[in-house]
Amino acid sequence: xxxxxAGHVELRPxxxxxxxxxxxxxxxxxxxxxxxxxxxxxxxxxxxxxAPAHALxxxxxxAAAGAGEALAPATVSLFGSTVREHLLRxxxxxxxxxxxxxxxxxxxxxAAAPLWAPGDDAGRGAALAGWxxxxxxxxxxxxxxGVDADAVADWCRSAASPTALALRTMHTRATTLxxxxxxxLALAALPEIGRxxxxxxxxxxxxxxxxxxxxxxxxxxxxxxxAAPRHAWDRIASRVIDLVRLAADPARLAHGAMLSxxxxxxxxxxxxxxxxxxxxxxxxxxxxxxxxxxxxxAPTEWNFHPEGVLARTLQALAPDDAGGAELLADAFDPxxxxxxxxxxxxxxxx
Numbered sequence: 018x019x020x021x022x023a024g025h026v027e028l029r030p031x032x033x034x035x036x037x038x039x040x041x042x043x044x045x046x047x048x049x050x051x052x053x054x055x056x057x058x059x060x061x062x063x064x065x066x067x068a069p070a071h072a073l074x075x076x077x078x079x080a081a082a083g084a085g086e087a088l089a090p091a092t093v094s095l096f097g098s099t100v101r102e103h104l105l106r107x108x109x110x111x112x113x114x115x116x117x118x119x120x121x122x123x124x125x126x127x128a129a130a131p132l133w134a135p136g137d138d139a140g141r142g143a144a145l146a147g148w149x150x151x152x153x154x155x156x157x158x159x160x161x162x163g164v165d166a167d168a169v170a171d172w173c174r175s176a177a178s179p180t181a182l183a184l185r186t187m188h189t190r191a192t193t194l195x196x197x198x199x200x201x202l203a204l205a206a207l208p209e210i211g212r213x214x215x216x217x218x219x220x221x222x223x224x225x226x227x228x229x230x231x232x233x234x235x236x237x238x239x240x241x242x243x244a245a246p247r248h249a250w251d252r253i254a255s256r257v258i259d260l261v262r263l264a265a266d267p268a269r270l271a272h273g274a275m276l277s278x279x280x281x282x283x284x285x286x287x288x289x290x291x292x293x294x295x296x297x298x299x300x301x302x303x304x305x306x307x308x309x310x311x312x313x314x315a316p317t318e319w320n321f322h323p324e325g326v327l328a329r330t331l332q333a334l335a336p337d338d339a340g341g342a343e344l345l346a347d348a349f350d351p352x353x354x355x356x357x358x359x360x361x362x363x364x365x366x367x
Contacts (some may be wrong), residue, residue: 023040023353023354024038024039024040024041024353025038025039025040025353025354025355026038026039026040026317026321026351026353026354026355026356027039027355027356027357027358028331028342028343028345028346028355028356028357028358029331029342029358029359029360030331030332030334030335030336030337030338030339030342030357030359030360031331031332031333031334031335031336031337031338031359032332032336032360033332034323034328035323035327035328035329035331035332036321036322036323036325036327036328036331037323038222038321038323040222040317040318040353041222042219042222042312043063044060044063044221044311044312044313045310045311045312047059047063048060048063048308048311049308049309049310049311050307050308051307051308052304052305052306052307052308053079053084053085053297053299053305053306053307053308054085056075056297056308056311057071057072057073057075057076057079060072060074060075060295060311060313061075064313064315064352066102066352067098067102067288067289067290067293067352069094069095069097069098070094070095070098070099070286070288070293071295071313072094073094073095073272073284073286074272074274074284074285074286074293074294074295075284075295075297076284077272077273077274077282077284077286077295078274078282078283078284078295078296078297079282079297079299079306080274080282081274081275081276081277081282081283081284082276082280082281082282082297082298082299083276083282083299084280084282084301084306085306095270095272095286095287095288096141096263096267096268096270098288098289099259099263099270099287099288099289100130100131100145100260100263101130101289102288102289102290103235103256103259103260103289104126104130104260106256106347106350107153107180107184107256107257107260108126108152108153108180109126110347111180111183111187111347112180112182112183114183114347115182115183115184115186115187116179116182116186119179119182119183126152129152130148131144131145131148138266138267138268141267142263142264142265142266142267143264145260145263145264145267146160146261146264146265149260149261149264153176153178153180153257154176154177154178154181155172155257155261156172159261160261160264160265163261164257164258164261165254165258166246166250166251166254166255166258169184169254169257169258170184170188170192170250170254173185173188174188180257184253184254184257187250187253187344187347188250190340190341190344191248191249191250191253191344191348192248192249192250193248194248194249194250194330194341194344194345194348195247195248195330196245196246196247196248196249196252196326196327196329197245197326197329197330198245199229199230199231199232199245199326200228200231200245201231201232201233201234201236201237201245202231202232202233202237202291202292202319203231203237203239204239204271204285204292206226206228206231207275207283207285207294208277209226209227210224210283210294210296210314211277211281211283211294211296212277214294214312214314215277215278215281215296215298215310215312221312221313221314221318222318223318223322223323224314224318224319224322225322230319230322230324230325230326231319231325231326232291232319232320232325232326232327232349233290233292233316233319233320234252234255234290234291234316234320234349234350235255235256235258235289235290235291236251236252236255237291237292238259238262238269238270238271238287239271239287240262240266240269240271241262249330249344249345249348250348252348252349253347253348256289259289270286270287270288271285271286271287272284272285272287273285277296278298280298280299280300280309281296281297281298281299282296282297282299283295283296284296288316289350290315290316290317290320290350290351290352291319291320292316293313293314293315293316294313294314295311295312295313295314296310296311296312296313296314297310297311297312298311315352316352317351317352317353320349320350320351321349327345327349330345331345336359336360337359337360338359339357339359342357342359343357
């Protein structure tokens with residue numbers, strides 16, 4: 018018997034609800050009551066796809082609560098984990114699905130990729146830029162002059178790398194999948210997020226701000242002040258754009274922490290999928306500091322919210338449009354398995 022511990026999300030084009038999630042709130046179950054020194058390790062083990070970001074957020078939340086020491090600058094862990102996730106999508110997952118004849122060898126990619134290269138930020142950035150130019154055939158000018166989604170579209174029409182071939186296959190349909198113009202999640206929402214994580218049971222699984230349900234991703238970096246993406250293509254291309262910008266500035270991903278109440282720390286970090294938030298309340302007993310309550314709000318809860326941007330886009334599709342739903346799954350990129358269930362598949366099962 019397979020245990021679906023992490024849960025999954027199901028996409029149902031043309032219906033309400035268009036997104037169904039079996040995600041459970043695991044952080045309180047596995048972290049409440051543990052010594053604060055153990056919490057970062059458990060958080061990383063629980064959320065393995067972005068483990069370095071979760072470990073960093075746990076350390077910083079606990080330090081902000083007054084129960085631990087802040088880490089030394091940890092931009093290399095955010096840089097490495099974010100680059101890794103982008104490269105897995107761009108060089109492995111998407112070519113395998115959309116250009117299988119040209120898919121790259123994952124072992125060779127992993128051996129060559131400068132994920133946690135030693136040295137300073139400038140050296141890591143230069144190493145990443147060189148890798149991207151060699152393996153993805155990205156134009157040199159992008160690293161000095163910048164790039165946008167339209168430039169990525171122009172490049173993939175003529176470049177011969179497996180990544181370009183996959184993106185070329187995805188581009189035309191992705192531009193037809195228009196998404197609602199909702200302001201992406203911003204750091205200014207952190208005080209409200211911290212308050213609601215502590216006050217409202219279950220809020221972490223179905224979060225909603227006073228202003229509504231935003232989305233978050235590499236298209237919404239604090240350093241960019243980005244406008245809402247126009248369609249699925251803008252979100253797909255944002256991973257290429259994020260890599261180029263990380264090569265120019267490996268320390269650009271926002272992260273930090275604050276004391277939000279006595280004994281309560283709130284930490285955040287920008288990851289490959291968007292803004293990650295940890296909230297911890299600590300208490301001290303005879304044995305030392307322990308976690309009294311731990312909450313994690315992952316980007317997937319915003320991006321695969323049943324009333325969010327993705328859900329509203331799926332509702333506009335035809336009920337049998339599996340291809341559109343799968344392309345939207347690529348664009349929004351959940352951290353758990355995703356299943357597309359068009360109406361004709363349900364009819365066949367019945």
